[in-house]
Amino acid sequence: MTAHSLRNDRAAAAHDDLDVRVPEQANGAGSFAAEDVRWRAVLDRDPAADDAFVYAVITTGIYCRPTCPSRRPLRGNARFFADAGEASAAGFRPCLRCRPEGSAPSERQGDAIREACRLIEVSETIPSLDALAEAAGLSRFHFHRLFKAATGLTPKAYAVARRAARVREGLARGDSVTGALYEAGFASNGRFYAAADSMLGMKPSDYRAGGRGEEIRFAVGECSLGSILVAESGRGVCAILLGDAPEPLIHEFEGRFPNARLVGGDAAFEARVAQVVGFVEAPHGKLDLPLDIRGTAFQQRVWKALRDIPAGTTITYKTLAARIGQPEAVRGVASACAANAIGVVIPCHRVVRTDGGLAGYRWGIARKQALIAREAQKEG
Numbered sequence: 001m002t003a004h005s006l007r008n009d010r011a012a013a014a015h016d017d018l019d020v021r022v023p024e025q026a027n028g029a030g031s032f033a034a035e036d037v038r039w040r041a042v043l044d045r046d047p048a049a050d051d052a053f054v055y056a057v058i059t060t061g062i063y064c065r066p067t068c069p070s071r072r073p074l075r076g077n078a079r080f081f082a083d084a085g086e087a088s089a090a091g092f093r094p095c096l097r098c099r100p101e102g103s104a105p106s107e108r109q110g111d112a113i114r115e116a117c118r119l120i121e122v123s124e125t126i127p128s129l130d131a132l133a134e135a136a137g138l139s140r141f142h143f144h145r146l147f148k149a150a151t152g153l154t155p156k157a158y159a160v161a162r163r164a165a166r167v168r169e170g171l172a173r174g175d176s177v178t179g180a181l182y183e184a185g186f187a188s189n190g191r192f193y194a195a196a197d198s199m200l201g202m203k204p205s206d207y208r209a210g211g212r213g214e215e216i217r218f219a220v221g222e223c224s225l226g227s228i229l230v231a232e233s234g235r236g237v238c239a240i241l242l243g244d245a246p247e248p249l250i251h252e253f254e255g256r257f258p259n260a261r262l263v264g265g266d267a268a269f270e271a272r273v274a275q276v277v278g279f280v281e282a283p284h285g286k287l288d289l290p291l292d293i294r295g296t297a298f299q300q301r302v303w304k305a306l307r308d309i310p311a312g313t314t315i316t317y318k319t320l321a322a323r324i325g326q327p328e329a330v331r332g333v334a335s336a337c338a339a340n341a342i343g344v345v346i347p348c349h350r351v352v353r354t355d356g357g358l359a360g361y362r363w364g365i366a367r368k369q370a371l372i373a374r375e376a377q378k379e380g
Contacts, residue, residue, distance in 0.1 A: 031052065031357065034355075038055065039078065042055055042066045042078065045066065045068075049067070050067050053066070053081060054084055054086075056078070056090070056092040057073040057078060057079075059073065059077050061092055062093050063084070064098050065095075065100045067098065068095055079092075087100075088101070109146050113136070113150045113151070115136065116143070126156060132147075148326070148328075152299075152302075153296065153298055157296075157298075214261065215263055216232070216233050216262055216263070217232050217263045217269045218231035218232070218262065220246040220250060221273065223277050224281060225371075227242070228241070230272065231253055232272060235292035236291045236292040237276075237289050237291050237292065238291075238294065238341070240342050240344060272289070275287065275289070283311050284311055286311075289345060295339065299339060301324045302320065302324060302333055303342075305324050306337070306351070307346060307347070308323075314352045315350065315351060316352055316353065317354075318330050337351055338362055343363060348361070349367070349368045350375075
């Protein structure tokens with residue numbers, strides 16, 4: 001394997017992704033296509049099903065949301081429809097308790113959270129929790145719970161993350177550290193510097209220099225899943241990326257730190273890469289490597305929980321959210337899985353949808369399926 005080096009434009013660092021994203025309203029119809037799955041969602045009052053279908057009761061002539069608190073009908077009396085219009089056309093009336101003909105609660109709540117995020121992003125100072133809750137038309141406690149479930153962060157932590165992203169953009173443009181800090185809205189530099197290393201992965205001055213002075217060794221080779229890039233900083237492995245060809249992998253990794261010092265693989269690093277490739281080809285147990293994990297506190301909790309999933313098994317996003325103590329943060333967990341840059345060793349491929357579907361994977365569904373099958377065969 002040989003180390004490759006491409007130099008991107010310095011401005012590429014300005015596109016460094018924010019660690020936390022508020023997901024758009026999800027359409028879960030595909031996950032609830034089968035009638036037995038829909039019936040289970042009705043019995044469980046599954047909030048994820050509210051946007052996917054409605055059910056009607058032939059003995060009452062009424063149709064409801066899956067989460068309706070009304071008494072559940074007998075299975076033989078239930079009929080399922082794609083939406084309120086279809087149920088009405090079939091002659092059923094909307095329930096007066098759950099109001100299925102209007103927008104779903106999750107949709108209204110999602111709109112409120114997105115608007116709160118917009119307010120945070122455009123405000124010169126961090127809005128208070130009371131102000132955000134009032135704007136959303138929710139109680140302080142309810143708003144805080146919904147916001148954390150949607151983003152994986154508290155409103156204050158989200159605001160700090162957004163400002164950290166602005167700092168990264170300013171530093172990538174070549175602004176001074178102080179200028180970038182104040183332009184992003186930090187009132188003082190004390191707290192920023194205290195958290196700078198975890199937010200940027202290095203000192204602000206080094207980040208401003210595009211990683212100048214940081215030594216990163218990386219190599220690109222081939223494995224049965226395609227091209228693989230392994231990179232290691234002085235702290236440990238910081239990236240394991242999979243792809244169809246070397247060049248996109250190099251651009252993805254090198255775009256963030258275009259001025260870092262790239263070092264070819266010495267014998268020790270070649271042995272490290274061989275370890276990783278060997279684990280991809282024959283996964284079993286855990287691959288104990290020193291890791292340089294860079295992400296928010298929430299992401300790191302998710303990534304730690306991922307490493308506790310045994311090879312040969314899968315869990316759902318919902319179960320993973322429960323394991324980190326935030327059962328409602330399913331979307332935040334999914335976003336953290338998507339942000340994982342250390343593939344296979346942090347096994348985000350072992351997380352599936354509630355119905356067993358593979359859902360998304362940063363490096364392609366086919367690779368996710370291959371890894372799961374390979375691990376299952378090994379364990380079997």
